Amino acid sequence: MNCREWEERIAGDPEDPGVVSHLADCAGCSVFASGLRETIEWLRDAHREEIAPGAYTAVRARVRSRLEARRRWGWVWAAGVVAAGLVLGVGVRSKMRVEELPAVVLRVPGAPEVKVSAERRMPARKPAWRAGGSLHRKAEEVLVKIETGDPDVVIYWIAETKGDY
Amino acid sequence: MGTLTFTAMALDGTDDFSRTIEAARKGDLDAFEAIVRRYERLVLVTALRLVGSLLDAQDVSQEVFLRLYRNLGKVEAERNFSGWLYRVTVNLCHDLRRRRPEMVAVEDGPELVSGDADPQRQITEAERRRVLAMSLRILAEKERAALVLRDLEGLSTEEVARALGCSEATVRSQISKARVKVREFVERYFRRRE
Numbered sequence: 448m449n450c451r452e453w454e455e456r457i458a459g460d461p462e463d464p465g466v467v468s469h470l471a472d473c474a475g476c477s478v479f480a481s482g483l484r485e486t487i488e489w490l491r492d493a494h495r496e497e498i499a500p501g502a503y504t505a506v507r508a509r510v511r512s513r514l515e516a517r518r519r520w521g522w523v524w525a526a527g528v529v530a531a532g533l534v535l536g537v538g539v540r541s542k543m544r545v546e547e548l549p550a551v552v553l554r555v556p557g558a559p560e561v562k563v564s565a566e567r568r569m570p571a572r573k574p575a576w577r578a579g580g581s582l583h584r585k586a587e588e589v590l591v592k593i594e595t596g597d598p599d600v601v602i603y604w605i606a607e608t609k610g611d612y
Numbered sequence: 613m614g615t616l617t618f619t620a621m622a623l624d625g626t627d628d629f630s631r632t633i634e635a636a637r638k639g640d641l642d643a644f645e646a647i648v649r650r651y652e653r654l655v656l657v658t659a660l661r662l663v664g665s666l667l668d669a670q671d672v673s674q675e676v677f678l679r680l681y682r683n684l685g686k687v688e689a690e691r692n693f694s695g696w697l698y699r700v701t702v703n704l705c706h707d708l709r710r711r712r713p714e715m716v717a718v719e720d721g722p723e724l725v726s727g728d729a730d731p732q733r734q735i736t737e738a739e740r741r742r743v744l745a746m747s748l749r750i751l752a753e754k755e756r757a758a759l760v761l762r763d764l765e766g767l768s769t770e771e772v773a774r775a776l777g778c779s780e781a782t783v784r785s786q787i788s789k790a791r792v793k794v795r796e797f798v799e800r801y802f803r804r805r806e
Contacts, residue, residue: 458795459788483795487763490794493744494661494764496737503652506670510648510677514641 662705698775755790
């Protein structure tokens, strides 16, 4: 294994016994190992430097505003779902109620007593062409009088019986 | 290096934290914000190293925490917030890079704060940040993730393997290659400057 190949091993695990043993014998690799250690330490120090507090504040504010917006929308959604549920529920319930309704019994006040009497109003006029008499029964006008339970209400109408012609 | 991870994981198990999670699960946004505060550095800085741009890293962080909110129950059951957050952060960064392969050039933006008033030191720190960003950019996606989690965030090889969804042997190989590449890059960078 040449020094170039050793470098990756050193970089991977400088505490490895094989590496430690090689470093004791190889000046070049020892320089590389110490240089590597310094570089990592140096970068680590740079990494530890603080970021401006404003950068954190901005993230916090953005997270908070997103969560608050989500919560507001959550309420809107919840209200919408509840409203939709109510509408749906009422619809279903009313449909169910229609189906479950007992048969409706209408209590209609008793019909007025009607007394029907019919009397011949006038003799049917004989048309001239029938004057000679016929076997056929002739149509006659009939006056129908309907007396209701209310003495003030009397219904009349004129009906005509059907003749045979 | 293990301090960050250790601290985060130790906090995962406290009763106080459990109560905070419970409150957040019930919809308490203040409680959730407390959780975000606890892990925001872990998520944002990891994302920044992986995607190379603060704006993208903030987008990723936002999505990570929104997912955390949706999965609080599941994450709590795992009893490993840090592990879950690393995993989701890495996955979202990969998704982002797949969607936008041409990443924005890394700049030494004003987002990074130097605690030192000495101008010379500030320049050194700025350069260090730039070299860090550039050396991460030369790595393949998986090598970068392995290096960031193992060497910068200080996770164990096992934890990195879990976060990346691969074997420990694969992680070792990726880290080894990544370290060699980074070492060569840094050496070349300073040699060119001399």
